[in-house]
Amino acid sequence: MAEDNQFFRAVRDFCQRDVVTCAPGDSLVDAVGIMRSKNISSIVVISDGKPHGIFTDRDLRNKVVAQGRTPTELTVADIMHSPLTVIGEDDVLYEALYRMSRQKIHRLVVVDDAGLLTGIITDTDILRLQAHSPHQLVLDIEKAASIDDLRDLHARIQQLVLHLSGTGIAIRDLVKLIANLNDQVLIRLIGLLRAERYPDLTDGFAFVVMGSEGRSEQTLSTDQDNAIVYDDALGGDEIARLEAFSVELIDCLISIGVPPCPGGIMAKNAAWRRSLADWKQTLNRWLTTPTPEHVMTGSMFMDLRTLYGRDDLVQNLRDQAFRTMSEDQGFLMRMAQNMTNFLPPLNWLGRIKVEKSGPHRGMVDIKKAGIFAITDGIKALAIEARKLDGSTHDRMEALVAAKVLKAGDAADLRASFDFMVKLRLRGHVEALRAEATPTNYISLELLNAMEKGELKLALEGVARFQSFIKHHFNLQLLRN
Structure with a gap:
């Protein structure tokens, strides 16, 4: 168990501190000489005191030798890789692994809060830690050769989370682990389908995820919320192929074990697969006529994150949304009002109220009790401040x-x-262990006295946050 927890320790504990550096204007021949003398495969390039790029032996092979260029005529800047992918020294090791895997690179430069170089970490450093780990699972996902392989890997993700739950890993890191692994499965599935069935598929689209998946805040029972945005210039045949691909992609995802969205918010459905222009019209309708349905849908949509493809299409769409809501705060006010309607289940004595009858008697829906109010309240503030990137944690820090x-x-x-979120995930884990269907309900009877007290304090914190939101957005001005 301790070995598993290694991946949730800070990068600072594992990175190499002795980093060889050079300047962009240094002679390439001199840089290669340093690499040879020190028996290293890379040099970090420093400009204005901060990491600016990296030069590796692979760059030498691919950009100089293979192209027949003359080394004596080149500087490091001519062939270095820039901009540079970095990671903070306080980020967890699994985050370093995820970035290397996602970007198909073998090393990350480590920086402090000021962006100054503090070290470097490689995939070899991580491999030394453990052969059977989240890292191994990522590697197996990358090598998956079939839908059946991905189905087995999806089950292994669930088993890994069951294994790691209760080990003291911070809930923020555990939830992010789930999201990252699920991202990897979906990206690999897209790659398999394109290679085997859709080699002619256009590149003019983005596959996006929304809701908790868009915020990288998934728990074990999270269903799908996804869509496709495609380029306005696509022709009829390209759109038809994209439609066929979308249907097969979502069907395969369901067959792997990812639950379908009960509301049909999936790219296989035409309403969630549109051109950029069509999406702009749709989004504009949601934002300018904030009916309860439009507020719920629009709020979920604003969590959109590009998982695969053309991120510029998504940024174009998000920029329009920001402009629209900066000119008219009606949607934001209704969105804020909606989160204040989900009152924490506390009675006038401050005690936690539970369901009085039915299948969830004695239980509390923890999502409705407080998680939703926090995520949507923070989201409303983040939209207003244009600080919408990342998770709820990231947004709080930006705010x-x-x-x-x-x-x-x-x-x-x-x-x-x-x-x-910890209580919700624990409930999901317990349900899976009992071979039951996970829900958002938690039983108060299963909480000890300290946990009940902490839950009460959390719900009181939600109530205070709702009061802040009411004041911030002047909700008293709204007519019901």
Whole structure:
């Protein structure tokens, strides 16, 4: 178990501190001489005191030798790789692994909060830690050769999470692990389908995920929320092939074990597969006529994240949304009002209220009790401040930096959010172990006295946050 937890320790504990550097204008021949004398395969390029690029022996082979260029006429800047992919020294090791795997690179430059070089970490450093680990699972996903392989790997992800739950891993890291592994499965599935069935498929599209998946906040029972945005210039035949691909992709995803969206929010359905222009019209309709249905749909859509393909299409769409909501705050106000309608289940004595009858008697829907209010309240603030990237945690940090939230208030809210997500994930794990269907309900009877007290404090924190949102967005001005 301790070996598993290695992957949730800080990169600073594993990176190499002795990093050889050079300047962009240094002679290529001199840089290669240093690499040979020190028996290293890369040099970090420093400009204005900060990491600017990296030069590797692969760059020498591919950009100089293979192209017949004259080394004596070149500087490091002529062939280095830039911009540089870096990682913070306080980020966890699994995040380093994920970035290397996603970007198909073998090393990351490590920086401090000021962006200054502090070390370097390679995939070999990580491989030394453990052969059977989240890292091995990522490698197996990358090598998956069939849908059956991915089905087995999806089951292994669930087993890994069952194994890691309760080990003391921070809930933020565990949830991100689930999201990252699920990303990898979906990306590999797209690659397999394109290679085997759709080699002629256009590149003019983006496959996006939304909701909790878009925020990288998935738990074990999260269903699908995805869509496709495609280039306006695509022809009829290209669109037809994209439609066939979308249907097969989602059907395969379901067969692997990822639950379908009950509301049909999946790229296989025409309503969630549109051209950029069509999506702009649709999004504009949601944002300018904030009916309850449009608010719920539009809010979920604003979590969109490009998982595969043309991110410029998605950024174009998001930029329009920002412009529209900056001109008219009606949608944001209705979105904020909606999250305040999900009152924490506390009675006038401050005690936690539970379901009185039915199949969930004695239980609390932890998502409706507080998780939804926090994610959507933070999302509304982030949209207004144009700080929408990343998870709810990332957005909170950005809002503190932008002085929208006080650091202390954000810390309290983050603690409330993490505790409720932890209870939700624990409930999912317990359900799977009992071979039952996971839900968002938790039983108060299964919480000890300390956990009940912490849940009460978390729900009180949600209520305070809702009061803040009401004041911030002047919801008293809205007519019901």
